[in-house]
Amino acid sequence: MASLPLITHPSADSIIAWRDGEPVTAAQFLADVERLRGLLPAGGHMLNACGDRYRFMVGLCAALLSDKISLLPSTQTPEMIRQMLAYAPDVFCLTDAADCAIALPQVRFPEGGARPEPTAFAVPSISVEQIVAQVFTSGSTGTPIPHRKTWGALVRNVQAEAQLWGLNDGRRHAVIGTVPPQHMYGFESTVLVVMQSGSAMVAARSFYPADIVHALQAVPRPRTLVSTPVHLRALLAAGLDLPAADLVVSATAPLSVGLAVELEAAFDAPLLEIYGSTETGQIAVRHTARTQEWQLFPGVRFRQDGDMTIAHGGHVEQPTEMQDVIELVGEDRFLLHGRRADMLNIAGKRNSLAYLNLQLTAIPGVADGAFFMPDEHDIDGVTRLAAFVVAPGLTAAAVLRALRDRIDPVFLPRPLHFVDALPRNATGKLPREALHALLRSLVAQADESRS
Structure with a gap:
């Protein structure tokens, strides 16, 4: 059965994360994964609630190597947690919070004490068919709908992303995120893309403008900022001196051309927008300051059936109906006209x-x-x-x-x-x-x- 490596960092001393301004090597990361793996209970499903992005990644990989499926719901409200428990009665919660209020059996991320010393550098391989996560969307009845994500599809997805971003140039890129790793966008673009491109994540989530500036200043270039229109607009409005970046990435909502141009000038870097869905993962990219046309990821294609547009091919494991109004302008290019549910007729x-x-x-x-x-x-x-x-x-x-x-x-x-x-x-x-x-x-x- 085909398999793919857990991480693509080439050596034990490759930097995979920055925590509090200090580098974490790939060897230390694998040792941390093994340490946590030994602490996980027998349940086959894990809710990863770690707020620290590095700890989330360690938890994800410890679960993966233990044949446990990570559950990624859209929210962590009490009702959603009840739904998760009904879906997977054996689910437990991994948390790094001292006062986590999630009503599930809890495992605290280990803190303090001597960290395990790295041993011989050997990267595990994972079957392409192994289920990594179940990502949930809200159904029309209010019952969360799970979407299975296999290792092979996720790796193909983020390796294409890394190529489109220019992360495969042999340098160690630092990836700063303003979105949580539990969200599909943050999961792909601040966690998995780091694991599969030899890059390094910044562990802390940067939310406020001053936090974003500090996170950029704290790591060496090349630097990639993964964010949203709301965070980016607030960052510009704050009037702070912005450190140079090498790439800015935006998703979750449309970005205006004017804002894209302003951001490119402020960061002296290109800005790319990502398009996708929970069901498909990310499937298209555009350079918003230059064009309104979206470019599909390698192998992904659209076909139209009446008013519906269906994504298939590439890393999309089964044909998926998109919820947006899409106009095809070429085999792998399209224009986006908003969500079907958001169309107004007055x-x-x-x-x-x-x-x-x-x-x-x-x-x-x-x-x-x-x-x-x-x-x-x-x-x-x-x-x-x-x-x-x-x-x-x-x-x-x-x-x-x-x-x-x-x-x-x-x-x-x-x-x-x-x-x-x-x-x-x-x-x-x-x-x-x-x-x-x-x-x-x-x-x-x-x-x-x-x-």
Whole structure:
């Protein structure tokens, strides 16, 4: 049976991670994996809740070498944990938090004491058919839907990614991430791509602008920053002196051309956007400052069946229906027009929430913003397109005036809500249920003020 190596670092002293400014070698990493492997219980499923990216990687590999499947749910809410327990009754939680509240049997990542000394450098190989993880999406009934990820498919995916990023140039790239490793994007682009390109991850998650700047300054070049539009926009707005990077990567939401150009100038580095889904993994890339066309990963192709676009080939193990409106412009190139569920039809005119959000956040002075189409029962039985905006120093009239220059008047938000912050999750996304809750809260406050 075919197998592939756990890591591709060529020697024992190859750097695989940076923790608190100190390098961790590939030999020390393998010793840490073996140490943790001996502490794992008998259960066949593990929820890896480690916040430290290096510890997450150690936990992932310890589970992999113990034939345990890592469960990667979209959230770690009590309800999701109950669903995980129903799916896999033998699941346990690996954590590095002193006060982890996850209601599962817990294994603490070992801290303190003498770390094991590296032995002879021998990299394990893993069967290409071994299941590494089950990644979950939310089903229409609310029951999480698992998506199996095998070692062979994951390796093919991230090795293609490493090639497209230019990580295979013989240098030791440092990869800094603002997204958690439990999310599919962070899993692929800050953990697996490091393991399969000989690169080095930065263990700490950099969330705030000052954290990102510090993380970049703390490691040698070449440096790759893996982030999201929300984090990158906040980083520019902070007005900090940005260290040079060699590559910036963005995903989870569309990035405007203007923001991409600004970021390339600020970092003196190219910016690439990644497109994909939980079901398929990443499947396309574009250089946003230069083109709106997406380039499919090697071997991946689209075919269209009516209004549906289906991904197949390459590392995509089974044909998968995409949830976006896609226009093919070549065998391996396409344009993206937003999610099918986000398409709007008002007064006979069509638009997408993604496009409207780009126009809103492109207004000078708008720090963050999002349009939202509620269900009919949310506002007095009438469906009205609403928007939330974080724009200190701007008035509603100023925002609406700027929007009139950018979008058709039928899509102007009614109402426009000013808020201090949007309820984004750890990857910068805005869950629909969170926007529902925010809208209801604002409507209730307005009702109270009138009574």
